[in-house]
Amino acid sequence: MRYLFQDYVFDTDRRELRRGAEVVSIAPQVFDLLDYLIRNRERVVSKGDLINAIWKGRNVSDAALTTRLNVARTAIGDSGEGQHLIKTLPRKGFRFVGQVQEAADPADGAAGNDVEQWPKQTLALPDKPSIAVLPFENMSGDREQDYFADGMSENIITALSRFSSLFVIARNSSFTYKGKAVDVKQVGRELGVRYVVEGSVRRAGRRVRVTGQLIEAATGIHLWADQFDGELDDIFDLQDRVTERIAVTVDMRLQSEQGRLAQRKPTDKLDAYDCVLRANAVWRHGDREANEEALRLAYKAIELDPHYGAAYARAALCINAKKHPRWMIDPQRETAEAIRLARLAITFGSDDEVALAAAALVLGLLAGELDAAASLVDQAVSLNPNSAFAWSVSGWLRLYMGYHELAIEHQNRAMRLSPRDPNRRIMISMLGAANFYLGRFETAERLTSEAVQLTNGHLATLRLLACCLAHQGKLDQAGSVARRMLSLDPGFRLPGAGEFVPLRRKEDLALYIEGLRLAGIPE
CATH class of the missing domain: 1.10.10.10 (Winged helix-like DNA-binding domain superfamily/Winged helix DNA-binding domain)
Structure with missing residues (x-):
C-alpha cells in the first residue's frame, strides 16, 4: 500500500x-x-x-x-x-x-517506482514563452553513449537559455524525467512551462543524427518535428540548428535576437569536449571516487585544449567539492590549485556563464574574494538570465556578504527555474541559513530540517541545524545533532568553524559560533 x-x-x-x-x-x-x-x-x-x-x-x-x-x-x-x-x-x-x-501498488513493478503518479502542485506559467528540454534519448545501442546524448540536451538548454525572451527550465529539473515514459501535459504542469522538447541522438562512427520535436504541453499538439544529420566534427553546428528551429517556432520575435547572439564553439578539440561531457556525467554521482574521476577527466580536457574554459571550471569545482567533507589531502596546495583553475576559467570562459559562476563560487568560498565573486556571478546572470546555477551561486555569495533578503530572492529565482532540481537540498539549506542570520530561527529550523532529510546528513547542513535548535533553547535536540555531526567529523572544533562559512559580517559569524557552542561543539 x-x-x-x-x-x-x-x-x-x-x-x-x-x-x-x-x-x-x-x-x-x-x-x-x-x-x-x-x-x-x-x-x-x-x-x-x-x-x-x-x-x-x-x-x-x-x-x-x-x-x-x-x-x-x-x-x-x-x-x-x-x-x-x-x-x-x-x-x-x-x-x-x-x-x-x-x-494500491501498480501491478507493473516498473510503474511502481514512479513517484510522480499522484497529483502535484501546478506552477503558474511565466509571463513569457516557457520551455523545458527533456533529456534526449540515446539511440546508438550503446549505453556508454548516454553521456553524449545528455550533453546534446544540455547544450541545447544552455543555448535556449541565452534568449532573454524565453523562460527555460534548468537542466537539473528537466533530467529528473530521464528514462521515464512521460506525459507532456504532466511535465507542463509540474515544471510550469508552455512547451516541451523531446528528441533523440544516434551516433555511429563519425556520423550523428539528431531528431527533435516541439510539443505544446497543455494540448499535446506537435508544433514541429525534424531530423538533423551531420558529421561529429559539425556537432556544434547541429546543436545550433536544432536550437534555432525551436526558438523560431516558439516565438517568431526571437528571430531578431538570433543575429545578436554570438554563435560560440566551446572548443575546437572534440576529444576535450568529450572529456568534459564525461566528467560532468561522472561528477553527478556525488561520491569521493566520482569526484576524483571527474577531476582526472577535466585535467585531461585541459591537456587536450589549454584554452577550454569549461574544463578549468569543472576541475575547480571538483577541488572545491572536497572542502566540506574534508576530502583534501593537502588543503593549502589544493586550495591554491582550485583558485588558479578558477582564474583560468574566467580567462578562457569569459562568454560561458557556467564557467563564470563556477569561478565565482570557488573564489568566494576558497579565496574569500566576495566582491569580485559577486561581480563575476552578475556577469554570468547577464549572459544567461535563465541559469539556475548562476542564480543559486549568487544567492550563496549574497548570503556570505550579509545581504540575506537578496540571497533569498536569488535562491527562489533559481528554484523556480529548476523546480525539480536534485540539488534542491543545497538551495533549501541556503534559504535556511539566510533566515537563520535574519533571526527567524523557527523558519530556519524547518527549512534546514528538510535539507538534512534530503542530504541524509550533509555536514554543513547539520551544523546549521544545530545552531537553529540551540538559539531556540532546544538544547537537547541541538546536542543530539551536534553528536551526530561529531561522529561524522570528529576533528571539528569551534576555532575552525569560520573556515567553512566565509561570512563578512562579524555579527553573523558570532551568531553561528555561539549556536555551535550552545549545541555542545568543543573548543
Whole structure:
C-alpha cells in the first residue's frame, strides 16, 4: 500500500518514504511508528498502543517515545511546535491528522517506482514563452553513449537559455524525467512551462543524427518535428540548428535576437569536449571516487585544449567539492590549485556563464574574494538570465556578504527555474541559513530540517541545524545533532568553524559560533 500526503509517498511494501524523487532515510523503528500512525489515522493512538505495536510491550521511557516521534515528524517536514501532520493530544495520545490518499501498488513493478503518479502542485506559467528540454534519448545501442546524448540536451538548454525572451527550465529539473515514459501535459504542469522538447541522438562512427520535436504541453499538439544529420566534427553546428528551429517556432520575435547572439564553439578539440561531457556525467554521482574521476577527466580536457574554459571550471569545482567533507589531502596546495583553475576559467570562459559562476563560487568560498565573486556571478546572470546555477551561486555569495533578503530572492529565482532540481537540498539549506542570520530561527529550523532529510546528513547542513535548535533553547535536540555531526567529523572544533562559512559580517559569524557552542561543539 502507498499513502500519499503533501508531497510525500509512504510505501509500506517497499518500506520507503519518498519526497518527490528523493528517498528520505529513516530508521526501521521510525518507519514502523509512521506506519502505525497513518494506518490508524481515524482515531487517537495511545502511548500504550504505540508501545505494544512498535516495541512489543517492552518498557519504553517517555523520553525515548518523544525522541522517536520528533524524528518521525522531522522526516515528514513536521515539528513538535507545528504538529501539522502528527498531533499530540495531552493525556490522550497521538493522531496523524494530515490528508492522506491511498493507492494500491501498480501491478507493473516498473510503474511502481514512479513517484510522480499522484497529483502535484501546478506552477503558474511565466509571463513569457516557457520551455523545458527533456533529456534526449540515446539511440546508438550503446549505453556508454548516454553521456553524449545528455550533453546534446544540455547544450541545447544552455543555448535556449541565452534568449532573454524565453523562460527555460534548468537542466537539473528537466533530467529528473530521464528514462521515464512521460506525459507532456504532466511535465507542463509540474515544471510550469508552455512547451516541451523531446528528441533523440544516434551516433555511429563519425556520423550523428539528431531528431527533435516541439510539443505544446497543455494540448499535446506537435508544433514541429525534424531530423538533423551531420558529421561529429559539425556537432556544434547541429546543436545550433536544432536550437534555432525551436526558438523560431516558439516565438517568431526571437528571430531578431538570433543575429545578436554570438554563435560560440566551446572548443575546437572534440576529444576535450568529450572529456568534459564525461566528467560532468561522472561528477553527478556525488561520491569521493566520482569526484576524483571527474577531476582526472577535466585535467585531461585541459591537456587536450589549454584554452577550454569549461574544463578549468569543472576541475575547480571538483577541488572545491572536497572542502566540506574534508576530502583534501593537502588543503593549502589544493586550495591554491582550485583558485588558479578558477582564474583560468574566467580567462578562457569569459562568454560561458557556467564557467563564470563556477569561478565565482570557488573564489568566494576558497579565496574569500566576495566582491569580485559577486561581480563575476552578475556577469554570468547577464549572459544567461535563465541559469539556475548562476542564480543559486549568487544567492550563496549574497548570503556570505550579509545581504540575506537578496540571497533569498536569488535562491527562489533559481528554484523556480529548476523546480525539480536534485540539488534542491543545497538551495533549501541556503534559504535556511539566510533566515537563520535574519533571526527567524523557527523558519530556519524547518527549512534546514528538510535539507538534512534530503542530504541524509550533509555536514554543513547539520551544523546549521544545530545552531537553529540551540538559539531556540532546544538544547537537547541541538546536542543530539551536534553528536551526530561529531561522529561524522570528529576533528571539528569551534576555532575552525569560520573556515567553512566565509561570512563578512562579524555579527553573523558570532551568531553561528555561539549556536555551535550552545549545541555542545568543543573548543
